Amino acid sequence: xxxxxxxxxxxxVDGSPCDRPQRADKNEMGANHRKARMLSQDQASTEVCDWxxxxxxxxxxxxxxxxxxxxxxGRSAIRKGILKFIFVESVDPAGIRHLADGxxxxxxxxxxxxxxxxxxxxxxxxxSLDAIRDGSWADYHAFGWSVxxxxxEIDPMPWPQDVATDPHSPSWSMCFNGMQxxxxxxxxxxxxxxxxxxxxxxxxxxxPRERFDVVAGNNPTGRKVRxxxxxxxxxxxxxxxxxxxxxxxxxxxxxWQYGIIEAxxxxxxxxxxxxxxxGRSESGQRxxxxxxxxxxx
Numbered sequence: 001x002x003x004x005x006x007x008x009x010x011x012x013v014d015g016s017p018c019d020r021p022q023r024a025d026k027n028e029m030g031a032n033h034r035k036a037r038m039l040s041q042d043q044a045s046t047e048v049c050d051w052x053x054x055x056x057x058x059x060x061x062x063x064x065x066x067x068x069x070x071x072x073x074g075r076s077a078i079r080k081g082i083l084k085f086i087f088v089e090s091v092d093p094a095g096i097r098h099l100a101d102g103x104x105x106x107x108x109x110x111x112x113x114x115x116x117x118x119x120x121x122x123x124x125x126x127x128s129l130d131a132i133r134d135g136s137w138a139d140y141h142a143f144g145w146s147v148x149x150x151x152x153e154i155d156p157m158p159w160p161q162d163v164a165t166d167p168h169s170p171s172w173s174m175c176f177n178g179m180q181x182x183x184x185x186x187x188x189x190x191x192x193x194x195x196x197x198x199x200x201x202x203x204x205x206x207x208p209r210e211r212f213d214v215v216a217g218n219n220p221t222g223r224k225v226r227x228x229x230x231x232x233x234x235x236x237x238x239x240x241x242x243x244x245x246x247x248x249x250x251x252x253x254x255x256w257q258y259g260i261i262e263a264x265x266x267x268x269x270x271x272x273x274x275x276x277x278x279g280r281s282e283s284g285q286r287x288x289x290x291x292x293x294x295x296x297x
Contacts, residue, residue, distance in 0.1 A: 100155075
């Protein structure tokens with residue numbers, strides 16, 4: 001992924017490349033669209049592709065127009081114009097590579113975050129209806145986990161040493177390009193958990209996991225913020241908060257919270273994610289890839 005550079009990301013007044021919408025004339029934006037993996041909110045708003053416009057319209061209808069929508073951080077981000085987008089047409093190898101390249105861009109620019117909520121850009125990864133449509137919530141979750149697995153298998157960086165590799169450990173988190181990520185799965189099959197339904201398409205809403213330690217960590221202030229948001233979710237959904245919601249490392253499991261289930265029941269299912277890093281070198285290359293690369297056959 002040598003062609004992905006932090007220099008391609010939007011610049012900012014304080015040196016953080018993720019925090020300010022990129023502005024350019026329409027001709028420049030059109031050229032950028034042809035090569036861009038990750039788009040700023042400004043760029044996404046000028047998209048000519050019908051389904052891209054539908055995704056942004058669905059999100060605005062909830063985060064801007066629906067005053068009861070419970071995610072206060074998401075609503076703040078779209079008002080400030082700091083959302084980021086990756087649009088994925090298919091989940092064939094080319095589509096996954098497109099997503100992986102865009103996710104590298106997002107991770108690289110997120111490393112410069114200054115701790116200010118006004119510069120905390122969530123990433124929306126949207127999938128076309130050709131990639132996934134009209135499934136049950138279990139179908140959508142299986143799709144989401146298959147995508148995360150494929151990303152993991154082409155991760156350019158080693159798994160962080162301080163993060164568990166078993167998703168059934170409280171200290172596991174999805175990681176990519178060396179960063180822990182929280183991957184919220186949103187899709188139209190959520191009829192009860194309406195706060196996880198952002199329109200007609202399957203979406204990941206991705207944030208660096210450690211940001212939650214800053215804004216809603218396991219301390220009195222953080223717990224108050226978390227409880228406030230979860231109370232808003234319960235009112236919006238019209239059902240008690242999910243039993244699987246917790247805080248990292250101490251309550252529940254992260255993977256449960258990526259794709260929550262509709263019913264308030266205990267979960268006994270096994271996470272579909274399988275750690276594939278045992279054979280990786282420090283460069284992130286798997287043993288089978290090194291063998292192939294070194295072959296003269």
